[in-house]
Amino acid sequence: MKRPFDFIIEKLVFLSGIASIIFVILIFIFLIKEGLSLFSQVSVQSFLFGVNWYPISDPPQFGIVPLLLGSFFVTFGAIVIAVPMGLAAAIYISEFAPRWFANVLKTGIELLAAIPSIVLGFIGIVTLAPFLKTVFRLPSGLTALAGSIMLAFMAMPTIVSIIEDAIVSTPKSYKEGSLALGATRWQTVYRVIIPAASSGILAAIMLGIGRVIGETMAVLMITGNAAVIPTSFLQPVRTLTATIAAEMGEAVAGSGHYYALFAIGIVLFIISFIINLLADMFLHRNGQGKKKR
């Protein structure tokens, strides 16, 4: 007894429902379509393991090792800073802070998430870079360290909110049991709550890495943009994302350089795909734990 209008609209609803799948596939197809053309000019090995990124020299060299290392340096630094601090903040907000103060802190962290990355990049150039320059007596403050600090800050909202969710969703009985046995709140946090929330913490780390490795504009502006193999955090570096953003404007459509930037896009897409699957796996494991309650 379906009316024809219902039939059409329900088909439309279904199509919109699966549109996300179509878009993921389309993104992959268009990256592959342009990116794979590179490998008629250079080999996959010389792309993935080449140590020189000289896209406009003659002959050009498209080795992404310096860029991979740049991304790795900046991401590693950011995660080392952001995870312990984010964990601390999440614990403080959910277990120690008075209610009103917790709300103030949460609003502050939400505000941070709303600031566009280009604005943080600008703020980084005018405040963080000069600060690091003076402190470490560098020729320029635009370094891997500046990028790491900035990205740690930008990953904070993701990390804090996911860990906080994980802490809040640990069964109340665990906490009450521990307190009833005479443990202090701090003992309860690190002996009971953190182990119980470990899946959520892992998911937060994965999503934090995803957020950091994909960040483009702030990194482009404050890491100094030198596509060389980094040996120290006080050197300028160039990440995968920043390379695409900085060079696509000058790359001639259809040139090796143009294809190479799309090939970097494939690398980024695959990295983010794996990270998100892992994060989802951890979150899912957490969800199953909840059902057992």
Added chain:
Amino acid sequence: MDARQKEKIASLILHLITIIIVTPVVLIFVLVLVRGLPALTPEFLFAMPRDGMRAGGIFPAIVGTIYLTLGTALFSIPLGILAAIYLNEYAQRNWLTRVVELAIINLAGVPSIVYGLFGLGLFVTFLQFGASILAGSLTLAIMTLPVIITATREALSVVPRSFREVSFSLGASRWQTVRHVVLPNAIPGIITGAILGLSRAAGETAPILFTVAAFYLPRLPRSVYDQAMTLPYHIYVLSTQVPNVSVKVQYGTVLVLVGMVFIMNILASWLRARLRKRKTW
């Protein structure tokens, strides 16, 4: 040291770390406000840029950002709402639904610059829209889709099951139930999510670099096939590409973008608060 003292010290350290995270947020706002406010003259807001963007106004960038945000809304909101209706009201718990959910998670995680490449490959080059408002809006719309789907789904899922059951028992079809019972009750939540998603899109730079952004275009866009200046890209240009731009112009532009994003965020929070108060179920 006994356990009580340890707890006091731990609590203090956690407190300090949290303050270290939140204080810079406040400082950033104060800095942008104090340095940016003196720049906000009517000329700055409503005039074309002059002297290689070192003077004059940022009107075309403001208009460009508004056009792009509206374009993004036009594509992403209907599609996002329908997709959420599918997931929450129609879909069975099966492999297809799981794949859709994974696809949404992945869309949310794709780096913004990769959206830029995708927009360049599909909309600008393959569909031959050129670098244009149309190509930029479509790229931003796909990027915003996961936010809108997730928010809408949440808004739909808090409408009580009994509402639907009553509607079905009165002989309404599934679509009639969605259209007349579920959607009206979920609308405020959907609008809140949509505004938050769009405020993200308005501040994005990487996806629009190759799909729409014009370095310097001292006129308003004439059609959807036109390039446009935008606030985020203008900030990038002013802080890295043009030498000797006055601090006032830089902070002024930053303040306008931050202001726009925040007005949208405050609107969304206000709607959410109002919705919570009104909800009787």
